[in-house]
Amino acid sequence: MLPDAGPQNVPPTSPAPSTPPTTTAPAPVKPAPGPPVMRPTVRPTPAPTPPAPPVAAPSEPPADSVPPPAAPASPPTSNPVPTPPPPVSSGSPPAGDPLQPEGPKAGPADTRAPMIEGADPTGAEAKSDKPAEPPKSQEDIEEEAARARRKQPKKWRHAGLIVEPRFGTLGCTRQFCAGSSGHGERPGALLGGFVGGNLLGILDIGIEAQWGTLRPRDIEGKNAVALYGIDPARLEQALSERLGTEVDVDFNQLIVNSAKARAVSAGPALRIHFLRKGRGVAYIGTGIHYQLWRNRYETTGGPTRMDFHGFVAPFRVGGGAFVHPNIAVTGEFAYHYAFYVITGVSHPELSGVAPLSIIEGAALDAGTNLRKGLPHFWSFSVSVRFRLGL
Numbered sequence: 416m417l418p419d420a421g422p423q424n425v426p427p428t429s430p431a432p433s434t435p436p437t438t439t440a441p442a443p444v445k446p447a448p449g450p451p452v453m454r455p456t457v458r459p460t461p462a463p464t465p466p467a468p469p470v471a472a473p474s475e476p477p478a479d480s481v482p483p484p485a486a487p488a489s490p491p492t493s494n495p496v497p498t499p500p501p502p503v504s505s506g507s508p509p510a511g512d513p514l515q516p517e518g519p520k521a522g523p524a525d526t527r528a529p530m531i532e533g534a535d536p537t538g539a540e541a542k543s544d545k546p547a548e549p550p551k552s553q554e555d556i557e558e559e560a561a562r563a564r565r566k567q568p569k570k571w572r573h574a575g576l577i578v579e580p581r582f583g584t585l586g587c588t589r590q591f592c593a594g595s596s597g598h599g600e601r602p603g604a605l606l607g608g609f610v611g612g613n614l615l616g617i618l619d620i621g622i623e624a625q626w627g628t629l630r631p632r633d634i635e636g637k638n639a640v641a642l643y644g645i646d647p648a649r650l651e652q653a654l655s656e657r658l659g660t661e662v663d664v665d666f667n668q669l670i671v672n673s674a675k676a677r678a679v680s681a682g683p684a685l686r687i688h689f690l691r692k693g694r695g696v697a698y699i700g701t702g703i704h705y706q707l708w709r710n711r712y713e714t715t716g717g718p719t720r721m722d723f724h725g726f727v728a729p730f731r732v733g734g735g736a737f738v739h740p741n742i743a744v745t746g747e748f749a750y751h752y753a754f755y756v757i758t759g760v761s762h763p764e765l766s767g768v769a770p771l772s773i774i775e776g777a778a779l780d781a782g783t784n785l786r787k788g789l790p791h792f793w794s795f796s797v798s799v800r801f802r803l804g805l
Contacts, residue, residue: 571692572692574616577621577800579609579801580608581608581797582604583747583794583796585628586602586793586794587600587790589789590787590788591785591788592790599634600790601632603628603676604627605627606627607623607624610622613802616691618687620683622683623681625796627678627792628677628678629678635671635673637670638669639719639721643774643788645778647667650774651664653776654773663764665716669714670716671712672712674710682703682705685700685701686731695737697733699733700730701730703727704728706751707722707723707724708723709723719762721758721759723789725753727752729751730749730751733746735800741801741802744800745798745800746798747794747795747798748793750793752791753790753791753792755786755789756770758770
């Protein structure tokens, strides 16, 4: 049996033309940037923010490829490709970015790599963050040099202004001072000092002075004039002849009850040092000083004073060490060679000054050489040397 073919007069239905499927062109996607260059910088952020990982962009189809035909249906819904978030960086956008508008070019492009926030600076950028130190003045430079010298004792300088207080003991020599036939004076206290300057660490030039006591002993009951090897009667006669008038003083009445002795000297001083720098101090010195030897007596005829004025040339040697860059402790021995030219007498009935030759003549008549019996002095002292200088 054959199937029914239907009516013969109906024309055949032709198939509807197929419509090609529409495809949505992918939106231009920003190419994924390369890995950021780690360039440290200092940022006042509480905590560093880690960079977000870049999202891989879908590859763009080649231009010559032809999309395959799709089944006839309604247009598919568009599914736009998500745009990857920009990386966290402080650098400039990469060159040739199609999504960034091009502005007017004002100069060469910035070729610095982006810096990650929170990292430590390095290189030239780190140097630019530090404040520039102000230039040092000349006073600061000199102070630093002086501080460096103070740290090295071998370079401690000796030159500068010198102030040197001194204390010690003073003694005398020769017949009329230390001898038993004279005053028998024993050493006493010494106070003195030196003020001057040191040149080049070698030469001390200045003024020094000293005052000392001496202690007469075993002179009670002796005649004050006889202590100098002079006969009182002949001294009275010699003075009357030279003065042209009779002397009213009875020298036989000058019997000593007690006595005190003093020695004073002052004048310019010169010292030569053997060490220019360092801790050690060693020197020799001399000078020309005024010298006074004075003896005061309490006698039965009244208070009497005998003075001898002259010059002294001290010869000294000393040494010590610096305990501080500007402070030294030294010890010194000195011998004072004295030469007397004037004598003075003070008594309630007679007072005056005369050349030593007047009394010396009376002493020669008595068989005594007065000038050779007058004292020289020696001293041993400890000084604290203060140096005022750079």
